[in-house]
Amino acid sequence: MAQTAIEFNSVGYTYHSGTSLASSGIRDVTFTIPSGSFTAIIGQTGSGKSTLVNLIAGLSKPTTGEVTVLGQSLTKQSNKAQQAGIQQSVGYVFQFPEHQLFANTVWDDVAFGPRNLGWSTAKINQQVQTALEQVNFPTNRYQQSPLELSGGQQRLAAIAGVLVMQPQILILDEPTAGLDSGASQRLLLLLNQLHQAGVTIIMITHHLEYVAEHADRVMLMGDGQLQFAGHPQELFRNAELMKHNHVLPPAAVQLGQQLLPPGTNLPLSLNELAKKLATQLKAGEQDE
Amino acid sequence: MNSQLVFGAYIPLASPLHRLDARAKLLMCVWYVIAVFFAYTWWTTGWLFLALLAAIYLSRIPVKMYWRGIRPFVWVIIITAAFQVLFSSGGQTYWHWGWMSITSDGLVNSLILIYRFIVIITASTVLTATTPTLQLAQAFSSLLTPLKYIHIPVDKMALMLSIALRFVPTIMTEMHQIIDAQKMRGMHFNQGGLLARLHHVLPIFIPLFVDSFQHSEELAVAMEARGYVAGAPRTQFRQLRWKGHDTIAMVLMVALTVGLVLLRTYLS
């Protein structure tokens, strides 16, 4: 059986706790994420997704309950060192990660993390090279200033800066936001490769198409609570639950509902839907 | 939702202070800040502190929020206070080494300095947290109207001030995210000596500067597209209305000052 990478045990997190402006980020959330899985986290703005991943990343401590990440536990009583322990084994690609680039060259920016960890120069050089190659960053631009790059290249450089730390768990918050279709597809391909290499991937996204095609698990947040955790197919069948949480089903499901006879297993991707429709259309042609 | 409660941010609530005219609040705040510089005895500082507590209570904003407002300044306060202690002389000398000494006057002065920092920051936070920024700008330009006659661009300055305030929450949110991101890349802000810490400032401030610059450029374009011309006459959406409770507030302010004068004269 796959090992558990992340475990939440009745976890709650309250902002401004102890004041009259206290607002709860998440309440009573319990789940496990197996090591090596690709989990998508979905839900409306303000549903608690960011609070949830900040807890996974060790950036905040739960106000109630216990978070366990790769065997390291975190509770309200935990200290900064314990948080830092988790932070070191988790990579976090924030939304618009290119906003964090600061060094004079792409190379130096990617090397920032390893230098913080005090690796040897030889190891740093090797890992930076590997990370930049991993994201397919154009070789001739390693020594350029991040500010001179296109938006898509800046994003790749920023992601390389996270991958270089060789995290066992990689969190991404809406990684394709603002990218054009080609760049989005290439980024998802990269995530698939990392997933196959054994990295546990957690991706916040609004694109249920991506969830359908890439994730093996999905968690739906709503109102600060976990509304659903399980296989994407299972969620997409539950139109009621999705509607209630203001989540649009993927296009394949929407179109499938209009085009396939009621009761058919709904396809998760448009390619799958096309195959089903093609079979039907061909069968029809032969009948004539 | 969670990050807007910082220094300079408006917190929409329905408190007695929120209902006051922006001009009244601005006047009170300035008046208070001036008064603070006339207080250096236990009684007078205590008296003004009490008034501040009353204002905090009337703002209906939790005390913890004010603490959050002060927290970013803690280092500045401590360093300034330390200089004050080490480099001022007078009174009894407890310790000295070369240029530096610790004296009773130095200690008292630095205590007063800390006190002033804290109450002034908190008082301005009370003002900005209970007054929407555009109203504040309006109050500012309305109170400084006389300066227009000597060709000081009061309106422009007021709008600039209000926009600067309006950007504080945005920039704070961004700063927190950048800090988090660099933390995740192994940076530990609170470790190492002074030099190491200064070194940590760059990975935060360079991206923050680039972002802020971009934001302000975008905002300038958006403002121009919505017909803003610097210095051109504008109308006002919110008419500032001076009501009975504003006058009462000013009377209270006078009472506070009278109290201060009495305490200074008879209890020092």
Place this chain on the structure above:
Amino acid sequence: MNVIEAHDVSFTYPGANGTALRNLDLIVKAGELLAVIGQNGSGKSTLVQLLSGLQLPSTGLINIGNTEVNDRNLASIHQQVGIVFQNPGSQFVGSTVAEDVAFGLENRQVPSDEMPAIIKRCLQVVDMWEYRHTSPATLSGGQQQRVAIASVLALQPKILILDEATSMLDPLARQQIMNLLVNLRQQGLTIIMVTHHLSEAEQADRALALNNGEVLAEGPVHAVLSQQKLVQQLELHLAPGEHLLNQLQQLGISTPDRYLTTEEAVQWLKQRLNLTQ
């Protein structure tokens, strides 16, 4: 009636060595929804800035309504053209939603007592009236963009330009904005929308495809989008209907040559399925 006429317009950014936009001719009729498509750096944003008077053409002529875009007429141009930008977070001046809508009105010197009614009407159009006392900073991206649209509508522009205004939004918010635009067009507003998403572009009347500062194609939206190579070259986000038909074609099913919107594709497929079942 033509609300925009651009003739042989070129633009070079000061100090830049390449031309951002070359020899553009464009006519936009009143009440049209025009989609501008193209990759980053294709000249889309330059076009937006020229049409809204934020930049002046290096050569050529642009007329908005009966006004020529030049440095003497900028006030009139800004009055006729409203623009919503890409980044929802950096368009706000006000500390509440209502105050933000008021900002433009104040600049126009609209009397104070007329403002509340205008603000209410515009916020209701974008379905944000209940948030009037909220700070814009606490809204979601989609809500922020709706407020930005309201702030622009308050100034009663003839032309509304959206410069990739949906690119940072989630699909649901994008859909809401798109529905809003379709409604506004029905009320007679001329809309120009810069987008990477074919699901949005296909709802326009006309499309303008730009590449490297030049016009690649211009015309009725179906005609432009039917050029498959062009669509592929621009790396746009495909609309689901188009994606599905492309796949079917690869599986040996013959599909129409012309571009079908998702709605049309569903209709077409329904018909095919009924006929053949």
